[in-house]
Every structure is written in structure tokens, then in C-alpha cells.
Amino acid sequence: xxxxxxxWALLAELTHGCPLHCPYCSNPLELVRRSRELxxxxxxxxxxxxxxxxVVHTHLxxxxxxxxxxxxxxxxxxxxxxxYTQLVTSGVGLTAARLAALVDAGLRGVQLSVQHADxxxxxxxxxxxxxxxxxxxxxxxxxTGLPLGLNIVLHRDNLDALDxxxxxxxSWGAQRIELANTQFYGWALRNxxxxxxxxxxxxxAREAVERWRERLGGGTDLVWVVPDYFDGVAKPCMGGxxxxxxxxxxxxxxxxxxxxxxxxxxDPPNVRDHPLDWIWNHSGAFARYRGESWxxxxxxxxxxxxxxxxxxxxxxxxxxxxxxxTDPACALSPDHGLIRALTGAAPAGxxxxxxxxxxxx
Numbered sequence: 001x002x003x004x005x006x007x008w009a010l011l012a013e014l015t016h017g018c019p020l021h022c023p024y025c026s027n028p029l030e031l032v033r034r035s036r037e038l039x040x041x042x043x044x045x046x047x048x049x050x051x052x053x054x055v056v057h058t059h060l061x062x063x064x065x066x067x068x069x070x071x072x073x074x075x076x077x078x079x080x081x082x083x084y085t086q087l088v089t090s091g092v093g094l095t096a097a098r099l100a101a102l103v104d105a106g107l108r109g110v111q112l113s114v115q116h117a118d119x120x121x122x123x124x125x126x127x128x129x130x131x132x133x134x135x136x137x138x139x140x141x142x143x144t145g146l147p148l149g150l151n152i153v154l155h156r157d158n159l160d161a162l163d164x165x166x167x168x169x170x171s172w173g174a175q176r177i178e179l180a181n182t183q184f185y186g187w188a189l190r191n192x193x194x195x196x197x198x199x200x201x202x203x204x205a206r207e208a209v210e211r212w213r214e215r216l217g218g219g220t221d222l223v224w225v226v227p228d229y230f231d232g233v234a235k236p237c238m239g240g241x242x243x244x245x246x247x248x249x250x251x252x253x254x255x256x257x258x259x260x261x262x263x264x265x266x267d268p269p270n271v272r273d274h275p276l277d278w279i280w281n282h283s284g285a286f287a288r289y290r291g292e293s294w295x296x297x298x299x300x301x302x303x304x305x306x307x308x309x310x311x312x313x314x315x316x317x318x319x320x321x322x323x324x325x326t327d328p329a330c331a332l333s334p335d336h337g338l339i340r341a342l343t344g345a346a347p348a349g350x351x352x353x354x355x356x357x358x359x360x361x
Contacts, residue, residue, distance in 0.1 A: 003281045004290065006054025009245035010083070011061055011258060014043065014074065016250055018063040019092045021127030022115065023353035024153050024188040024195055027063065028261055032250040040070030042272070044077035046248055049276040051081025059111070061088040063250070066098065072105040079106025086111055088151070091137030092130050099140050109147040111178075112137055116157075117164035125157060127355045138172040149176035154205065155195035162208045170220055177220060179209065181227035185259045185314050191353050196342065202230055229343050232331035234311025241289035241313060246280060254279045256286050259314040263323045289313050289324070298333070299326050 016031040038046070050058070058078050065071055066089055078085045086109040087102065099107075112134060116122040119131040141148045150169045152158075158165065162179065169177040181202070184192050209224045216222065228235065238245055238257045247255040252271040255261055261268065268285040269278075280286055288294065292305055299310040310316075311327020319328045319338050326333040 004242060004286075007244055007246050007280060008054065008056050010046075010050050010055045010058040011245065011247040012043070012046070012058050012074070012078075013061050013063065013247060013249050013258070014038075014065045014068050014071070015063040017067045018090065019128060020064070020090050020113075020130060021355035022113075022125065022153070022187070023127075023191040023355060024155060024182050026183075026186055026188070026258055028186055028259070029190070036251045038248075038250065038252050038271070040068075040073045042252065043070075043074045046252075046271055046276065047074070047077040047081045047083060049271075051078075051083050053276050053280060055081075055083055057084045057086070059086050059088050064090050064092065066093040072101050075102055075105040075107050084108050086149075089113070089137065090126075090130060091134040094133070094137040094140060096140055096143075099144060103144055103146065107146070109149065110137075110141045111149040111151050112141070112174075113151045113153075114165065114168070115153075117161050117168040121158070121161070125353075127353075135172070138174075142173040147176070148172070148174050149178065150174045151178050151180065153180050153182055154197075155182045156197040156201065157195070159197050159201040159205045162205045163212075166208070166212045166222065170216070175220060176223065178223040178225065179205075180223075180225035183228055183312075183315070185262065185318050187354075189318055192342075194353055196229070197227075199230060199343065202227060228312070228315060228329045229339050232329070232336070234308045234327040234330040234333075236308045237312035237315075237327075240309045242280070242286040243290065243309075246276075246286075254283075254285075256289070257314065260285075262314060263317055294324055296324055296326065302332065 015037055016027050017034060065087060075085050085107050087107055088111045090113050114134060115125040122131040123129045138148060152165055166177060182188050182195050188195060209222055213222050242256045247258045248271060249255060253261060253268050254271055255268050260266060266285050266288065269283045295305060295310055299305050311330055313323045315329060316325045316327045317323040320335050325335060328335040328338045330336065
């Protein structure tokens with residue numbers, strides 16, 4: 001087995017602990033307990049190995065990474081390894097003193113999650129009062145001069161507020177606003193019936209994005225992450241399995257994508273047991289869907305196989321029970337009817353969420 005091209009990005013999931021309980025949370029249904037998390041020293045070693053492997057960018061994420069008392073130590077370790085660090089946070093718990101300490105440790109940017117432009121709706125979606133914390137966090141980041149991005153997961157409950165969400169991001173000084181339509185796995189799959197939008201909502205939102213892009217003239221970067229279920233086109237999930245990035249979960253499990261732990265028989269390696277170089281280049285989990293040899297028809301003979309890589313393996317498994325199947329989001333998939341059935345009927349009634357429970361120790 002020859003070495004793969006090196007990854008450039010690392011998603012460091014420092015903890016599954018989080019003050020919010022968002023119904024579209026990307027964390028797995030079974031959360032890692034705090035007692036099983038990697039120590040600060042173990043994360044520092046992950047960062048050292050990641051830098052040697054070729055990683056140049058890491059998202060310090062969770063859950064809520066601010067819950068880690070050693071976040072500054074982990075940030076400094078990434079900086080020492082030559083890795084650009086971005087904090088992905090709810091904003092809850094971010095103080096001027098904490099942010100200053102993180103900047104001193106080498107933090108280079110902040111991505112702030114936002115659920116809605118209306119404070120009441122934002123708090124309801126997040127499962128607790130948090131909008132005021134986000135507003136304060138944005139002001140603190142702006143005062144430091146660090147780049148600020150907003151991460152907004154879009155769904156039936158906030159798509160119609162897209163104009164207000166972009167206006168909020170601009171007023172908060174965000175240089176980048178990511179408008180990411182919900183991907184349905186993990187908690188989002190559990191809450192799919194409440195989160196699934198209508199085609200009409202999506203079309204209005206697309207038009208709003210184009211209006212804002214013209215109005216802003218590039219002054220603020222608006223990123224529209226297309227929906228999985230509505231376009232008939234499979235997204236190139238993660239830029240290809242084991243191709244450009246890797247995830248390390250709170251307990252050290254190394255994954256080709258954040259949701260891959262749900263795939264049966266993957267047997268993902270752990271950084272406590274293997275060096276990152278071996279995990280990336282030689283582990284069975286990272287080789288499983290890398291390249292094209294694993295593909296079935298119609299992917300195997302498709303002219304787009306090197307563009308979309310067969311789509312999302314986790315979505316294929318969630319919808320068909322076969323992780324090697326063509327992503328049903330693709331119109332060429334023999335299972336595309338599953339998607340058409342889901343999107344054919346407009347959702348009815350108010351959104352009723354199943355919220356993720358607090359993690360245990």
C-alpha cells in the first residue's frame with residue numbers, strides 16, 4: 001500500500017460536552033464521556049504528529065471546546081506545529097480574558113455558530129438561552145481584530161429568515177458567513193421530519209443569497225452549502241474519503257469524516273494506539289472508500305466519479321443500509337426514489353425537536 005497524499009485539514013473534536021442542544025447536532029447519538037477524552041498532553045502530541053504529516057489547518061471544535069480548561073495549551077501546541085487554528089464555538093463562556101489567552105497561545109480565527117437572527121427563535125432552536133452570549137462573543141472577537149466567521153445551519157425553522165441572518169452577520173462584522181443546509185445524519189437524521197424544508201423555501205433562500213452577494217460585492221464571503229436532498233446531485237463529501245482531511249474524536253478515534261463512526265465494520269483506529277502517519281496512510285478505515293476501486297455501478301462507470309466520489313458514505317448507509325452504495329442524493333442512483341419520497345410531501349405543522357441530552361462524565 002503506497003502512501004496517500006498528505007491531508008491539509010484536521011477537525012479536532014476536543015469534547016462532546018456542549019451547553020447547547022441543537023436538533024441538527026453533528027455529534028453522534030452516543031456521546032463520548034468526559035472521562036474518556038484525550039488529555040491536553042495527548043492532544044499536543046496529536047498536533048505535533050499532524051504538523052509532521054502535513055496538516056496546515058485545524059478547527060478546534062466539539063461540542064463546545066471552551067469547556068476544555070486546557071484549550072490554550074492545545075492551541076499553543078497546534079501553533080508550535082505550524083498549524084493555523086480556528087475556534088469553532090457557540091460563544092457561550094467566551095470572555096475577554098479567555099479570548100486574550102487564546103490569542104496569546106496562537107489562535108488565528110473564530111467561527112461562531114448562530115441558530116437564528118431572532119433571539120427568541122435562536123434560543124428555542126439551541127435548547128437554551130444563548131443568543132446574548134453569541135452577540136457578546138462576536139463583539140469580543142471583533143475587538144481583537146481576529147477574523148470572524150458565522151456558521152449557520154439552515155433548515156425549515158430558519159430558512160425564511162435568511163435575509164435577517166445575513167444582515168445580522170454583516171452587522172456583527174463577520175468576514176465569512178457559511179449558510180449550510182442541514183445534512184441528515186446523527187441528530188439531524190433523528191429530527192429530519194422537523195428540519196426538512198420545502199422546495200419553495202430553498203428556492204427563496206437561493207434567490208436571497210444571490211441578492212446579498214450582489215449587494216455585498218465580495219466584502220463579506222457568503223458560502224451556500226447546497227442541500228443534499230433537493231438538487232439530484234451528490235456532493236463531493238469531504239473532498240473524497242481520506243483525501244484532504246481527517247477527524248479526531250474526543251476519545252482519540254480517528255475518522256475520515258465526522259460521521260463515519262456510525263458505519264458498521266469500519267473499525268476506526270485510535271491515536272492512543274497508532275501514530276497519525278500510520279492511521280492516514282495504512283489503516284483499513286482510511287483506505288476503505290479512498291479512490292475508486294470500491295465503487296459499484298453506476299458510480300464505477302460514471303464520468304463524475306472523480307468529481308463527487310460517489311457522494312456521502314454516511315448518507316448512503318443511513319438511507320440504504322449499504323455504505324458502498326451510490327449516494328441516493330444523486331439522480332443516477334437506483335435508490336434516488338428514497339429521496340424523492342422524502343421531499344415530495346411538504347412538511348406540516350410546527351417543528352418538534354428531539355434534543356440531544358447532556359453528556360455524562
